[in-house]
Amino acid sequence: MVLECKHVWDHISGYLDGTLDAEVLEKVQKHLEHCEICSAILDSTRNILILTADERVFELPIGFSERLHARLETEMRDSESKSS
Amino acid sequence: MKADGENRDEAQMIASILGGNTQEFHALIQPYERSVYSMALSMLQNEADAEDAAQEAFLKAFRNLEKFRGEAKFSTWLISIMLNEARSRLRQKKTAKTDSLDELNEGGHVSPALLRDWREIPSEVLERQEVGHMLQVAITDLPPIYREVFVLRDIEDFSVNQSAEALGITVAAAKVRLHRARIMLQKRLAPELRRVMPKRRWLSWF
Ligand SMILES: [Zn+2]
Numbered sequence: 001m002v003l004e005c006k007h008v009w010d011h012i013s014g015y016l017d018g019t020l021d022a023e024v025l026e027k028v029q030k031h032l033e034h035c036e037i038c039s040a041i042l043d044s045t046r047n048i049l050i051l052t053a054d055e056r057v058f059e060l061p062i063g064f065s066e067r068l069h070a071r072l073e074t075e076m077r078d079s080e081s082k083s084s
Numbered sequence: 085m086k087a088d089g090e091n092r093d094e095a096q097m098i099a100s101i102l103g104g105n106t107q108e109f110h111a112l113i114q115p116y117e118r119s120v121y122s123m124a125l126s127m128l129q130n131e132a133d134a135e136d137a138a139q140e141a142f143l144k145a146f147r148n149l150e151k152f153r154g155e156a157k158f159s160t161w162l163i164s165i166m167l168n169e170a171r172s173r174l175r176q177k178k179t180a181k182t183d184s185l186d187e188l189n190e191g192g193h194v195s196p197a198l199l200r201d202w203r204e205i206p207s208e209v210l211e212r213q214e215v216g217h218m219l220q221v222a223i224t225d226l227p228p229i230y231r232e233v234f235v236l237r238d239i240e241d242f243s244v245n246q247s248a249e250a251l252g253i254t255v256a257a258a259k260v261r262l263h264r265a266r267i268m269l270q271k272r273l274a275p276e277l278r279r280v281m282p283k284r285r286w287l288s289w290f
Binding site: 009010012013014016017019041044045047048049051052053057058060061064065067068069071072075076079080 | 106107109110114117118121122125126131135138139142143146147215216219220223235238239241244259262263266267269270273274277
């Protein structure tokens with residue numbers, strides 16, 4: 001059985017994560033070999049994931065760590081004085 | 085995230101902290117600061133709120149460390165504390181108009197405020213900055229259930245199973261949501277990215 005494009009799209013995410021069953025994977029791969037549209041969609045989806053992983057989309061604000069550990073320090077001192 | 089936290093004996097660090105060596109908590113959480121903050125920012129969409137909520141989540145983790153049983157990874161446990169913190173803050177703010185709009189917005193369309201923001205970007209900014217901003221806007225625009233799993237899996241590099249565990253959903257549900265999140269982003273971003281980075285192939289989904 002040959003997969004239609006829209007069925008291939010359902011498997012794009014699983015294909016990128018490598019979680020497809022062997023049987024489905026083979027069908028998807030066969031389809032991708034000759035379908036320009038689906039392989040372009042796959043490429044652009046993969047590119048977006050690569051950019052997302054690359055870009056440090058949500059970067060830590062300057063001084064975040066210092067402020068966090070200072071607040072923790074206060075908490076730790078309080079908890080120690082309570083328990084002793 | 086995987087690389088940072090994986091080769092340590094966290095169970096032993098936690099035992100030591102609970103045994104009174106509280107200073108070790110600083111080292112324990114250090115590899116996870118960015119993941120927790122990313123999750124907070126993607127949910128709360130405001131840097132000051134996100135930082136405050138992230139601090140609160142780490143404090144709660146410290147106070148409740150004895151309740152950590154070690155069935156899950158420490159990072160997964162931390163993220164679930166962060167999620168609860170962010171969700172309860174969002175519930176408190178629920179009366180605000182923008183939030184209810186956001187909840188209804190299942191299709192992941194552009195909200196007016198963010199669109200305005202996008203138009204303000206000067207054309208001469210570096211491509212990299214522009215792309216980063218585009219991604220951030222598109223991701224924060226996803227409906228929450230899709231955004232959460234996308235941030236964990238594709239930004240913070242959690243496995244699908246670990247993402248499901250942190251979110252308290254089944255692996256199957258995590259896969260479905262992740263798929264929808266990726267499709268929504270592809271549909272939205274492919275045309276925008278084609279303009280900024282014309283050399284690559286950016287075919288729209290439909
Ligand atoms: Zn096709």
